[in-house]
Amino acid sequence: MLARFATLVLVATPSVAQRESVEYGRDVRPILAAKCFQCHGPDAAQRKAELRLDRREAALAAGVFGDDDEASPLVERLFHGDPDERMPPRESGIEMTDAERDTLRRWVAQGAPYEAHWAFSPPARVDPPGTRDAAHPIDAFTFARMREHGLEPSPAASRRTLIRRASLDLTGLPPTLDEVDAFLADTRPGAFERVVDRLLQSPRFGEHMVMPWLDAARYADSNGYQHDADRYAWPWRDWMIRSLNANRPLDQMVVAMLAGDLLEEPTQDDLVATAFNRHHAINQEGGAIPQEVRFNYVVDRANVAATVFLGLTMGCAQCHDHKYDPISQREYYEFFAYFDNVEENGHAGPSRHNRYHQFTVAKPFVELANEEQKRDLAAARTAAKEAKGGYDKVAGAIGKAEAAWMSSVDVAALETSAPRIASAVLKRRGTPLTGPERRMVRAFYVGEVAGNEDWRQRYDAHRAAQERLAILHETVPLVMVMRDRKGARRETRVHTRGAYDAAAGEPLTPGIPAALGTLPDDAPANRLGLARWIVDSDNPLFARVMVNRMWQAIFGRGLVATAADFGATGRPPSHPRLLDWLATRFVESGFDQKALYRLLVTSATYRQSARISPKHREVDPDGVWLSRSSRHRLSSAVLRDQALFVAGMLDGAMFGPPVYPYHPEGLWADVSFEVFAYPHGRDGDQHRRSLYGFWRRTVAPPNMFDSANRLDCVVEPVRTNSPLHALTMLNETGFVEAARGVATRAMRFDGSTRERAAQVLRWTLAREPREQELELLVSVLVRERDRYAKDRAATRALVEVGRIAPPKDIEFVDLAAWTVVAQLVLNLDEVLCRP
Numbered sequence: 001m002l003a004r005f006a007t008l009v010l011v012a013t014p015s016v017a018q019r020e021s022v023e024y025g026r027d028v029r030p031i032l033a034a035k036c037f038q039c040h041g042p043d044a045a046q047r048k049a050e051l052r053l054d055r056r057e058a059a060l061a062a063g064v065f066g067d068d069d070e071a072s073p074l075v076e077r078l079f080h081g082d083p084d085e086r087m088p089p090r091e092s093g094i095e096m097t098d099a100e101r102d103t104l105r106r107w108v109a110q111g112a113p114y115e116a117h118w119a120f121s122p123p124a125r126v127d128p129p130g131t132r133d134a135a136h137p138i139d140a141f142t143f144a145r146m147r148e149h150g151l152e153p154s155p156a157a158s159r160r161t162l163i164r165r166a167s168l169d170l171t172g173l174p175p176t177l178d179e180v181d182a183f184l185a186d187t188r189p190g191a192f193e194r195v196v197d198r199l200l201q202s203p204r205f206g207e208h209m210v211m212p213w214l215d216a217a218r219y220a221d222s223n224g225y226q227h228d229a230d231r232y233a234w235p236w237r238d239w240m241i242r243s244l245n246a247n248r249p250l251d252q253m254v255v256a257m258l259a260g261d262l263l264e265e266p267t268q269d270d271l272v273a274t275a276f277n278r279h280h281a282i283n284q285e286g287g288a289i290p291q292e293v294r295f296n297y298v299v300d301r302a303n304v305a306a307t308v309f310l311g312l313t314m315g316c317a318q319c320h321d322h323k324y325d326p327i328s329q330r331e332y333y334e335f336f337a338y339f340d341n342v343e344e345n346g347h348a349g350p351s352r353h354n355r356y357h358q359f360t361v362a363k364p365f366v367e368l369a370n371e372e373q374k375r376d377l378a379a380a381r382t383a384a385k386e387a388k389g390g391y392d393k394v395a396g397a398i399g400k401a402e403a404a405w406m407s408s409v410d411v412a413a414l415e416t417s418a419p420r421i422a423s424a425v426l427k428r429r430g431t432p433l434t435g436p437e438r439r440m441v442r443a444f445y446v447g448e449v450a451g452n453e454d455w456r457q458r459y460d461a462h463r464a465a466q467e468r469l470a471i472l473h474e475t476v477p478l479v480m481v482m483r484d485r486k487g488a489r490r491e492t493r494v495h496t497r498g499a500y501d502a503a504a505g506e507p508l509t510p511g512i513p514a515a516l517g518t519l520p521d522d523a524p525a526n527r528l529g530l531a532r533w534i535v536d537s538d539n540p541l542f543a544r545v546m547v548n549r550m551w552q553a554i555f556g557r558g559l560v561a562t563a564a565d566f567g568a569t570g571r572p573p574s575h576p577r578l579l580d581w582l583a584t585r586f587v588e589s590g591f592d593q594k595a596l597y598r599l600l601v602t603s604a605t606y607r608q609s610a611r612i613s614p615k616h617r618e619v620d621p622d623g624v625w626l627s628r629s630s631r632h633r634l635s636s637a638v639l640r641d642q643a644l645f646v647a648g649m650l651d652g653a654m655f656g657p658p659v660y661p662y663h664p665e666g667l668w669a670d671v672s673f674e675v676f677a678y679p680h681g682r683d684g685d686q687h688r689r690s691l692y693g694f695w696r697r698t699v700a701p702p703n704m705f706d707s708a709n710r711l712d713c714v715v716e717p718v719r720t721n722s723p724l725h726a727l728t729m730l731n732e733t734g735f736v737e738a739a740r741g742v743a744t745r746a747m748r749f750d751g752s753t754r755e756r757a758a759q760v761l762r763w764t765l766a767r768e769p770r771e772q773e774l775e776l777l778v779s780v781l782v783r784e785r786d787r788y789a790k791d792r793a794a795t796r797a798l799v800e801v802g803r804i805a806p807p808k809d810i811e812f813v814d815l816a817a818w819t820v821v822a823q824l825v826l827n828l829d830e831v832l833c834r835p
């Protein structure tokens with residue numbers, strides 16, 4: 001993998017041999033990190049020959065550079081004629097190319113200059129470069145970079161393409177034909193900007209932009225491991241959507257996610273926000289060791305915070321000093337210490353059960369009742385208290401009478417009429433009964449034996465009030481949140497080899513790696529102090545990491561391609577000055593997310609055509625230099641939502657508990673430890689947007705074929721063009737039913753066969769169809785109509801797919817034929833890909 005990484009670096013940049021000088025950060029560090037730091041880097045335990053190459057002073061002290069390139073021991077070992085003496089050593093399995101060796105030789109000849117890693121220095125405040133035809137600041141940067149590589153910007157995409165692209169990028173849904181027509185009719189300056197403003201104000205913006213956050217937060221509706229019980233995760237998802245739609249400043253959101261519970265007067269929303277770092281799997285297995293479980297939770301939170309907000313692979317230092325970045329194992333556990341004081345013990349519970357679900361949460365959690373539930377609970381508690389008071393007046397007398405009856409009753413006779421009661425009576429004569437057994441016997445005695453109507457009424461009222469209260473409690477979500485222990489903080493030490501039971505050395509104070517700067521003197525040694533440092537403008541990473549992922553969401557790939565790794569082994573930024581300009585502007589804007597998205601989308605860089613020219617294939621096959629718009633597969637979630645939208649079937653309801661879209665019968669039972677019932681959605685629930693679908697951690701939704709597994713933190717998009725993709729799109733119940741919905745719309749459209757086919761293409765592609773396309777669709781329709789007319793069984797099998805009955809006023813043969821046409825259109829590359 002390291003060798004592949006270095007090769008990619010060389011492919012993505014001009015040949016070093018073509019440059020007059022070698023730059024350490026751009027040319028040398030990637031080679032050293034990939035080929036040398038494993039044995040000669042920050043990890044002291046694995047360092048060979050006492051040689052450290054990641055620091056200039058250490059390398060100079062070792063004398064590896066010599067006086068000139070000919071006398072340099074480093075160069076000598078790189079070019080040694082004996083394979084056993086040449087570096088990297090043969091047994092390491094690491095290979096270095098001739099070009100890389102020459103780069104290092106030339107670097108040594110220049111005096112082996114070092115420079116700080118770009119990501120660990122604060123973003124530079126730069127002005128956009130002056131360049132022709134670049135009215136937009138982003139274009140000034142990108143056009144200049146294109147021309148450095150002999151490229152020119154591509155022509156602008158058509159208006160129809162632009163509105164479809166922007167709608168999909170900002171809301172995850174295509175535009176309606178009315179929206180397309182309105183844009184085409186708006187000939188005033190700023191028409192596209194007005195479209196962007198409308199999309200940014202759409203409630204669908206937050207629903208779409210939350211998706212990367214769900215992957216980063218390893219969001220799921222169940223706990224994982226063997227039992228994989230359900231959990232209440234959705235309130236955090238809803239908080240994120242509302243925050244994104246309200247354009248809450250990102251720094252405020254991050255402080256709330258990491259430490260909302262530690263704010264001076266935390267609101268319920270602040271507490272829910274901290275569920276971000278409780279989305280990890282929860283282990284409720286009987287053989288789990290609580291100490292190990294709790295340790296693993298803390299490791300997960302520390303690693304996720306480092307990945308999501310700092311773009312660092314800090315978890316590599318759990319067992320030893322980081323091999324590539326200046327993060328020692330001690331510094332890792334100082335960072336770990338921020339998350340080590342949470343009020344938890346590694347146990348799971350409490351649990352709730354109902355017909356379809358077994359919910360299990362782990363402390364700490366909050367009860368999240370809405371206003372109606374609060375009123376109902378207050379009334380139920382009052383009624384339960386009153387009923388208990390009435391029952392308590394006779395409970396003593398009932399207990400004495402019941403004990404006397406249990407001692408004297410004829411158990412043999414009782415077995416005939418009430419065998420379970422008889423069994424409990426026998427058990428009571430030798431062993432104490434459990435709570436449920438005691439309640440069962442009491443109910444039987446009061447209702448069937450005692451014959452005292454007053455006792456029965458008081459007991460029934462008490463039990464009914466308790467059951468009513470319990471039922472109401474079952475409807476209130478228990479959301480797992482962050483909350484620190486009271487009193488002395490838990491002691492954190494370095495864990496030898498990263499083992500949970502091998503803590504060693506003195507207790508550590510929470511802190512950050514020295515390479516990232518220093519904390520303010522008044523920073524509290526808790527998660528709030530960490531959160532405020534993370535979002536501080538002095539932190540060199542946060543703003544860069546965030547704008548990079550926002551750029552990635554719009555353009556398909558980040559300016560730093562390795563969104564999860566801004567460290568030494570990560571890819572250097574393709575446009576470093578642009579990245580720093582965006583980062584500093586984002587901070588100055590008050591972390592205004594919608595303003596940044598608007599800036600990106602209104603650039604000429606964004607509006608370019610996606611057409612690939614021979615020059616692109618030769619100079620920039622991966623689109624790194626942005627001389628064309630990126631074209632990639634839409635995510636499975638967007639494809640499903642798009643199909644339902646075009647079919648007119650998408651349920652626009654927002655928020656709330658997860659719903660249950662179509663799902664293969666028995667799938668959960670076949671592959672999970674527990675047998676879970678799947679309550680298929682009804683009344684439109686199964687047609688809500690994909691982000692609301694239930695996500696079982698051990699059995700991810702099979703139609704979400706390219707999503708992150710939600711077991712780990714993922715901050716880079718997962719894309720696939722596998723056979724599974726095509727099989728799902730053509731055969732999965734939801735997609736087939738959506739195609740039938742498109743077919744129904746087409747058949748109810750007032751027009752000829754050709755006009756109906758044209759309308760299907762307009763709905764899906766937001767453009768006018770070509771004559772050749774219409775001829776093809778009509779020929780397919782004729783062929784399929786003839787086939788289904790001869791096979792009524794196949795006809796019914798297709799039109800009756802799903803839980804929504806086919807319309808009775810449409811001929812089934814025609815509906816089946818149009819469904820095939822709709823499937824063909826929904827599976828066009830132009831529909832499956834970002835335009």
